[in-house]
Amino acid sequence: MSNTRNILFIMCDQLRADYLACNGHPTMKTPHIDKLADGGVNFTRAYVQAPVCGSSRMCFYTGRYMFTHGATYNGVPLNVGQPTLGDHMRELGVQTGLIGKTHMAADRSSMERLGIDPVSKNGVLASQCGFEPWERDDGLHPDQYTDPNLPYNQYLRSKGYDGDNPWHTAANSGRDENGELQSGWLLRNAHLKAEVSAEHSETAYMTNQAMEKISALGDTPWCLHLSYIKPHWPYIAPAPYHNMYSEADILVANRSSAEKENPHPVVDAFMGHEESINFSDEDKRKHVIPAYMGLITEIDDNIGRLMTFLEQQGRLEDTLIVFTSDHGDYLGDHWLGEKELFHEESIRVPMIVSSPETRVQKKGTVSESLVEAIDLVPTFIDALGGEEKPHLLEGRSLLPFLNGETPADWRKAVFSEVDYAWRGARLSLALSPDETRGYMIRSEKWKYISFDGFPPQLFDLENDPNELEDLGQRNSHAEICKDHENRINLWIRKRKTRFTVRHDTIEEKTDNARERGIFFGVW
């Protein structure tokens, strides 16, 4: 019998798997996250199903692959017909809410068609991806679009940070040597100390909000999605995190000049993006990455605060805790910036799962099993004793791993998808908005990538773990490519688009028309 009554689902944004000390980073300081791993299972081969914020999150929240749920890029509404984590949790009597970011875009067109009032209870849930918006804050607030009532801005103003948008001018800006305020939106300012103090930073504020909410919930079972915007850009950190790391602390860029010689056409197009060009410049990379690292340690310190709080509240005894991220960050590796393509830097994320039982046993384990982001919804349902939903959910429960078991029929590969219709790459490749799909399969030894309309990519992860040599067009590897292309096609054919009927209902109704009074072909 599990003691889990609550779920704390912590997500960072743009945090690479390898930027944690417990995952082997040689200079990162993440003692509290490391401690979480020590009391749970650290899945070191966990992959997102879409390496871009909104789409990845919709996979996390629906338990379904990206081209199954259809929200294939930031700003693409998740269709109201897609059930989400909150729906499954509420069925189990668990209050489910959000503090932080989801990147959900409401499907207003369907809501209008179906007469769902956006401010009604159901309308709010449909607009917020099934979460009660305890505090929705997507963490990116350009001056011209900022809601004047943004709670974090109100908070900052109450702490003396003035202006229309202190999120920008205090939390995400810093002063240069002349005392001029400079925007953290620009990479050149990544070395500056943010105007905001660490205790008033967005990361600290969201942590505070989470603790308040957990207190207020008392003994009501809850599922809290605490979703930090950091270490996502703007890359600018408050003291002491802004200069905690230096050039000397950063990893050597994972790239080779050979990669630029004859790149895959889609990769080539991404290499032409502004963020790739800038992160390809070693000086700029060295300028920015220390801030990225500082933001991670800042999160780590707040995880420490949060764990102390949970312990004090007795919540460590009945709460399943997950720590993960929505995708990684190239940071100049492979001559790329941002994410969206399928190298490990982009798609592999931290995935630490810790339960009341694993914490008591202090049996921190590392699992190299192939794990997908879509496994979390089934894991949460399983942890709370709910029923499997194999007609709908495309992921699988990770709970057996917490009990020290690896299911015999565990998956042999993970998948991820991209839709780059919105990117400059589409224009430079002269594609229409429906010619921009890419699919990845990562099996034990191989990573194979199939872009619509282009030759494939293939990496040998055993012999080339840094993915510096694309074998996709080598005759020597044609059979490997063909095999993995087949696996991708078989997987695509299995999409769970038939999800309005349960498997047990089908079993009950199979071949029983006659019992229902329907006679066909009966003499």
Place this chain on the structure above:
Amino acid sequence: MSNTRNILFIMCDQLRADYLACNGHPTMKTPHIDKLADGGVNFTRAYVQAPVCGSSRMCFYTGRYMFTHGATYNGVPLNVGQPTLGDHMRELGVQTGLIGKTHMAADRSSMERLGIDPVSKNGVLASQCGFEPWERDDGLHPDQYTDPNLPYNQYLRSKGYDGDNPWHTAANSGRDENGELQSGWLLRNAHLKAEVSAEHSETAYMTNQAMEKISALGDTPWCLHLSYIKPHWPYIAPAPYHNMYSEADILVANRSSAEKENPHPVVDAFMGHEESINFSDEDKRKHVIPAYMGLITEIDDNIGRLMTFLEQQGRLEDTLIVFTSDHGDYLGDHWLGEKELFHEESIRVPMIVSSPETRVQKKGTVSESLVEAIDLVPTFIDALGGEEKPHLLEGRSLLPFLNGETPADWRKAVFSEVDYAWRGARLSLALSPDETRGYMIRSEKWKYISFDGFPPQLFDLENDPNELEDLGQRNSHAEICKDHENRINLWIRKRKTRFTVRHDTIEEKTDNARERGIFFGVW
């Protein structure tokens, strides 16, 4: 400028393409349907996207393939997130309603989740596949499940047909030589004269309802889906249709003994179904088919009444008329009964489209272009001057054909899908409910069928138009199979699951984050 203001979308149920005189049947009498073809375009290679009632209809009504919309069998709810014909029509100011059958199952689970009251205006539309249910009647009423308030039963009682369920006891039963009432549900009774008179039959009644509604609508633009249950079983016809045809009038069964020798495993399993066994018996086949034919001529006579009425009302001058069916009927061909598999008898349907302009020009044409059921939604939108929706609709407008043009880039193949999870075949093949998908591509010369987990089927339609020789496992045809398997896979990859955003919105937003105040990777 088109004169079309209204759409009359007539559907039969289980009517094979080749059971119309205008499509070459040597003995069928269908003069009014033939006349409709003479004033329009008769598409003789029109295919349904799913050879089973509910799923095929959901394709017709959404303009999307079966495993895209997910309602893959009768009774599988169409997810509320899927827009339908009625939604598109209402956007254009056209009242859209149903008289007859849709086989729609409401997605009650989603409606409950979203707080949509099933009896509210939007709730009714969501429950009725987007149609205003002017008179919903799915036309199959087993005694134990019949709604006592079924309007057609009330009508029958008002005409003196007594009983709890005169749909069954009058419209679908007949008296044997001893004067005993016998149920039309049983094939053995197909030769009897239905108790109901032709003027009170379901076909005549629905035609009356349509005429009344069209009168009542006056000059309001409308889209009426007149959806007959016949010639679907129960195979029993009122006089004079019950004995209008005899054994001598029926087509020779399209089957060969070779087909039974080494059938494809899935086909073999279907051959084991009761309806296949019964229709394989030549005596039973001869007993039933004349009733099927009579029911078709009955529909034809009612189409005649309806056309006369439309002419009198002036509606022929402003109404686009479509005559089609949701799928065919094996009737013993290939040793099969019913439908669901992919032979021409099952998937090819009548598709006659006639506009005010084609009728005036009397330019009846026959088109052999490959047409899909999902083309109708785009056709109707096009005919009323609406905008294309290539982000959502998987079919294409047929309007150019009405203007005598064949688009240069017209499709080179059609597709159809099946999900036989509910059938006895699944049990005899020992499959789970998610291992029962099949996909068909019919190109100009070939028909290729790919069932999950089984070898393929292949027919050479040029040299074997009757599909008696399955080449799917011949080494000689391995390359053809491979090519068509690839085409199926490419098509599956193109499913329009990303349908909550329009292509022009994507175009507008491509590569313009900076203009929206979002700076990423900017130095």
